Amino acid sequence: MTEDKTIWWNDENSSVMLIDQTLLPTEYKVIEITEVSRLADAIRRLEVRGAPALGVAGAFGVALSAARCVSDVEFDETIASDAALLKSTRPTAVNLAWGVDKVLRSMENLPPEMARVMALFAAKTIAENDTKACMLLGHNGASLLPQIGTVLTHCNAGALACSSWGTALGVIRSAKKMGKKISVVSCETRPLLQGSRLTAWELARDEIPVTTIVDSEAAFLMRQGKIDAVIVGADRITKDAVFNKIGTYMHAVCAKYHDIPFYVAAPVSTFDAAASESDITIEQRDRTEVSGLFGRTTVPENVPVINYAFDATPLDLVTAIITEKGVLYPPYDFQDMK
């Protein structure tokens, strides 16, 4: 898994290639995307997902728009429209807009032919730098983990959530490379089960011991003294909170209560230091993700559902934030995170 890429550019066809994560763990399928509208659907459907991977997807999306727009007259309008479409797909992870905007900036004031070249170069650079960042933060964070221990993680912050390697799972991979004996407890992560479908699949492929639990079991294992640390990824880090998959806040509160270190692993591209928690929109997704499971209705039709995809964890519950620039400790100062 560690050598696999999650999303990449196909130079031969000027297309985006990505693993369709909705089919895992039972089917490993790479899909080829030639239209921006189809890439937008792939982001909405979580065929491609995870904050850093969304940054790469947004970047390749702009490069795809530029490559596919043959009309120089309509070029600027098409790029702007496609960029807006990509950014509209999921609001919480800052990386998506960051990747789109970074490629747009690389094209500014260039004629279409040069803009196409620069967009692709910028997008490929973002993908390569994401992998390097994940490997660096993995190395920085590995020293925080015990020589022998059990680490709980939530959702999927692995290679599938990045261009490759992973953030939270990148730290665990680096710890294994350092000879540490880390076992992982992956919370299944309702409702879309990224923890059981993706994290367990990734770690099993890497022969890293992993056990999957239901989300509500985490506190019980913490109380039994079976968890030595918690490590998660992030979708956006503001001046006062860490936004991550729904359920992260619950684990942070329980970790604090049981005096268990709670680590966040995220590249610099995930920081939004100018913003506060109250500024951020938390994505709400369709009720059907909660009200049905494997074709069966599990919530009465007349009963409402609340389906927030993320929550916010106040920084006072975060023991340390692991980045490619180093490990941050309280009192947090993010001025260098750009």
Ligand SMILES: CSC[C@H]1O[C@H](OP(=O)(O)O)[C@H](O)[C@@H]1O
């Ligand atoms: C490496 S950060 C991945 C981050 O993204 C996930 O959300 P989603 O699966 O909805 O894209 C989750 O919050 C992970 O922690």
